[in-house]
Amino acid sequence: MTDSKQNEYLLEMTGVDKSFPGVKALDQVNLKVRPHSIHALMGENGAGKSTLLKCLFGIYSKDAGDIRFLGKPVDFQSSKQALEAGVSMVHQELNQVKQRTVMDNIWLGRYPLKGLFVDHDKMYHDTKAVFDELDIDIDPKTKVESLSVSQMQMVEIAKAFSYNAKIVIMDEPTSSLTEKEVNHLFTIIRKLKERGCGIVYISHKMDEIFAICDEITILRDGQWVNTQPLEGLDMDQIIAMMVGRELTQRFPEKTNVPKETILEVSNLTALNQPSIQDINFELRKGEVLGIAGLVGAKRTDIVEALFGIRQRSEGSIKLHGKEVANKDAHEAIRNGFALVTEERRATGIxxxxxxxxxxxxxxxxxxxxxxxxxxxxxxxxxxxxxxxxxxxxxxxxxxxxxxxxxxxxxxxxxxxxxxxxPEVLMLDEPTRGIDVGAKYEIYQLILELAKKDRGVIIISSEMPELLGITDRILVMSNGKVAGIVDTKETTQNEILNLASRYL
Incomplete structure (x- = not known):
């Protein structure tokens, strides 16, 4: 093998196997990543994407197969080994020490020292230098617990950057980002690409894959399906390879029929401001009501107040015409309310x-x-x-x-x-980080529940999702209701205009 052939790939994973009790998670899986490239890794949930990368990163030990990095065989025994060698991973579920500062989190385990003591000045200036290069506007001395989810995500990306990594793995990096933040992230990813990095990009958002990636590898049921340049592929071809069949519809047929009012919310205002103010709406039996709005619009505050985990200063909640207090989650559950929270790992499982x-x-x-x-x-x-x-x-x-x-x-x-x-099922970003096949199944569950005369409230940042499965959409802007629109009669532009009303 010639040197040029050896250097064609930064990373080569070939024939990788991994089994857990009762299930073979990976069966002869391949992944090859070139320098100066952004490589999409796609597949349905459970296809083996995360397992494969955990085998690379030293979190899992592979059962069989070969891994070569920078032309040499590697078998990392820990994530620390992988990081020090130049393989970095930005996880979908952020694992940060929230009580510590941003710079502590970036340099954890490799603090710069001055004699026997940590050199805080150097740590601050080094962090600031990374942030300046990536155009990240966060004070390195800020505690992580005070950051938004999107800022925490940026800190993780900066950490990967600080290791001078050659391979950077990004697992659903935009799941909590606004459109502006996504564009900023793409700028950072392109900088990494220019530096010669290979980026492995996991996302279920097809528009992102087409916007930023050069090549794609598709896994299905723990097996390698295909690797090819993205150019020339379309969305339907990718979905067909992912699910093993054509998915002719993104959304199930809507046959639910909204009936009489089941829930009345009047003048709902949260105790701790800034939060929701003077929220009024109704939910009908058999209806799917969407809640739209930009990040920071306080959409989640509505369902938290209804579920009793956010205190109200005023307002009333009536179920079947009878007022309910819902002073805490236990009372809300007894009264027929259910809430699927946004942060699956932190507050769901x-x-x-x-x-x-x-x-x-x-x-x-x-x-x-x-x-x-x-x-x-x-x-x-x-x-x-x-x-x-x-x-x-x-x-x-x-x-x-x-x-x-x-x-x-x-x-x-x-x-x-x-x-x-439940009489009222509330779902906050229920399909975040979920593949197209599993999304369809969840949409079916939501619509089946509506057909059984339950009321469903769904918060989503994905406009096609709201337009595809709801009957009406309540649009939030800066803690207030900017408008309630009929889904069949509205447009994306109308919703975005309403979302900006009180900014």
């Missing part, structure tokens, strides 16, 4: 506990028998119902939910809340 616990935790009292003991038979039956009805891919009831793909975790969470028999 118990990552180190099994599918059974995560399926039943919101409904545990219903399994208590006269003896005071819990009915194992009914718990087992309902866990199986969640797995079957939500099409959850899992080896067993006893599998830790943290080992499942993001899409399968989300299905378990939705199944958990459906077991409570």
């Amino acid at each position: 118990y990552a180190n506990l099994d599918i059974t616990f995560n399926s039943l935790v919101a409904n545990v009292e219903s399994y208590r028998e006269r003896s005071g003991l819990l009915s194992n038979k009914r718990m087992k039956s309902d866990t199986q119902w969640v797995i079957d009805s939500m099409s959850v891919k899992t080896p067993s009831h006893g599998t830790n939910i943290g080992s499942l793909s993001g899409g399968n975790q989300q299905k378990v969470i939705i199944g958990r809340w459906l077991l409570t028999g």
Whole structure:
């Protein structure tokens, strides 16, 4: 093999296998990344993308296969080894020490020293230099806990940059970013590309893939399907390779029929400002009501106030014409409310506990028998119902939910809340970081629930999603209702104009 051939790729992963109890996660998978390129890695949730990259990054140990980096065989035993060698990973689920400063997080484990002590001045100036190069406007001395999710994401990217990495893996990096922040991120990614980096870019957002990537590798059910230049491919071809079939519709047919009012919200205002002010709307039986708005519009504050986890200073909530207090989440659940939260890993799942616990935790009292003991038979039956009805891919009831793909975790969470028999189901960004096939299944679940005369509220930053499955859309702007529009009669421009009304 010639030197030029050896140097064609920064990274070569060939024939990689990885099994877990009851499931073969990777079966002869290949990934080859060139310098000066942005390489998309795509596949449905559970296809093996994250597992493959964890094998590279030293989080998992591969069972078989070869990994070559910069032309040499490597087998990283830890993420620290990978980082020091020049392989960096920006995870979808941010793992930061939130009580420490931004610069602490960037240089954690490799603090610059002056004698025996940490050189805080050098750490500050080095952080500032990285931020200046990437045009990131964050004070290095700020505590991470005070940052927005998008700022935390930028800190992680700056950290990868600071390692002078040759391979940078980005797992759903835009899931919490505004359009302006996405454009900023793309500028940073292109800088990394110009420096000779190879970027592995995981995203379910097709428009991003076409906007920024050069090549694409597609996995399906733990197997390599194809690697080819992105030029000449279209969205339908990529989806067909991902799911193994043509997906003729992005959204299921809407057959739900909104009926009489089920929920009335009047003058709803949150106690701690800035938050929501004077929110008024109605939700009907069998209706899917969308909530739109720009980042910072306080969309989430509405569902948190309805669910009792954000205190109200005034306003009333009426269910079937009867006022409900919903002073906390327990009372909200008893009154027939359910909430699927935005941050799946932080507030949705118990990552180190099994599918059974995560399926039943919101409904545990219903399994208590006269003896005071819990009915194992009914718990087992309902866990199986969640797995079957939500099409959850899992080896067993006893599998830790943290080992499942993001899409399968989300299905378990939705199944958990459906077991409570909610009158009003509220979902905050329910398809964030989820592939096109799993999205379709979740849309079907939402519309099936609406057909059973439940009321559904869905917050989404994806305009096609709101236009595809809702009946009406409530548009928020700076904590206020800017307007409520009929989905069939509105346009993207009208919604964006409303979203900017009170800025």
